[in-house]
Amino acid sequence: xxxxxxxxxxxxxxxxxxxxxxxxxxxxxxxxxxxxxxxxxxxxxxxxxxxxxxxxxxxxxxxxxxxxxxxxxxxxxxxxxxxxxxxxxxxxxxxxxxxxxxxxxxxxxxxx
Amino acid sequence: xxxxxxxxxxxxxxxxxxxxxxxxxxxxxxxxxxxxxxxxxxxxxxxxxxxxxxxxxxxxxxxxxxxxxxxxxxxxxxxxxxxxxxxxxxxxxxxxxxxxxxxxxxxxxxxxxxxxxxxxxxx
Numbered sequence: 001x002x003x004x005x006x007x008x009x010x011x012x013x014x015x016x017x018x019x020x021x022x023x024x025x026x027x028x029x030x031x032x033x034x035x036x037x038x039x040x041x042x043x044x045x046x047x048x049x050x051x052x053x054x055x056x057x058x059x060x061x062x063x064x065x066x067x068x069x070x071x072x073x074x075x076x077x078x079x080x081x082x083x084x085x086x087x088x089x090x091x092x093x094x095x096x097x098x099x100x101x102x103x104x105x106x107x108x109x110x111x112x
Numbered sequence: 113x114x115x116x117x118x119x120x121x122x123x124x125x126x127x128x129x130x131x132x133x134x135x136x137x138x139x140x141x142x143x144x145x146x147x148x149x150x151x152x153x154x155x156x157x158x159x160x161x162x163x164x165x166x167x168x169x170x171x172x173x174x175x176x177x178x179x180x181x182x183x184x185x186x187x188x189x190x191x192x193x194x195x196x197x198x199x200x201x202x203x204x205x206x207x208x209x210x211x212x213x214x215x216x217x218x219x220x221x222x223x224x225x226x227x228x229x230x231x232x233x234x235x
Contacts, residue, residue: 002156036221038157045209045225046149046157051218089157093220100173101147101159101220 003028004090004104011110012080020107022073022090028102030071033093037066037075040087049088050075077109085111114139114224116210121229128200128233134193134210134226142188143167145213147222148195150206158206160184160195162213177203200233207231 005023012018022035029035037050050056050066053073063078073092077084090104120132134146147162161174163184172184183196193210207228215223 034219034221036218038222040157045227046222047225048215048221048223051215051221091157091220091222100175101162101222103157103159106156 002105003094003096003102004092006088006090006104006107008105009108009110011112012077013112014080014082016080017076017078018080018109019077020075020088020090020109022075022104024071024073024092024094024102026071027096028071028092028094029068029073031095033095035066035068035073036091037073038089038091040089042086046089080109080111082111085109116212116224116226118208118210118226118229121208121231123232123234124200125235126200126202126233129196129198130200130231132195132197132208132210132229132231134195136191136193139212139224141191146184146186146193147211147213148184148193149209149211149222149225150204151209151228152203152206155206160208163193164214197231200231202233205231205233 010018034052038046039049040046053068054066065076088107094102115137117135124130145164148160163172181199185194209228210226211222212224215221
């Protein structure tokens with residue numbers, strides 16, 4: 001089971017700002033491990049969207065941004081667009097016995 | 113453009129075995145760490161395990177649910193990654209994705225993803 005908790009869904013009208021939280025613990029995000037974010041469009045494989053907490057790979061619009069503080073991280077989408085409707089997952093490393101790479105529970109973003 | 117193509121999925125009975133392959137194109141496969149990630153129908157992502165590059169030791173690590181049953185290997189001469197799955201259970205039913213790992217030197221970043229191959233475990 002996932003050790004990183006995300007809200008199941010968030011929604012917003014086109015142009016609005018939405019945020020997705022990713023809550024971990026002292027064995028993963030709180031231990032200082034980086035958080036990466038992935039976007040999974042319907043029927044497709046995931047692709048990485050934000051890496052090392054707040055960095056965007058080339059080709060990702062600057063309306064996507066990430067941050068990390070304490071045992072949590074968040075992804076913000078400003079100026080929401082119809083093509084942003086997708087599932088979003090955070091991911092980090094966990095040093096506990098259940099360990100290694102851990103994903104968040106996933107958040108469905110719906111554009112109203 | 114870099115590409116990963118999985119194959120080998122299908123229907124298998126509980127207790128059976130299956131071997132997945134992942135062919136890599138247009139990137140330096142032998143230098144890459146590689147991971148397998150799975151996604152059960154309608155569910156979230158779950159990391160399965162990874163194999164480091166031979167220059168980094170070529171060792172493997174696995175998630176607890178598959179440790180002892182699944183084995184990851186690689187053939188750098190054929191640009192191919194493998195996932196041998198034994199003692200399969202119904203809960204192993206999922207789409208299995210092959211991904212690059214430690215992408216761009218970033219720890220535990222899963223960079224390139226294949227399109228996935230579906231494994232169904234059912235009697």
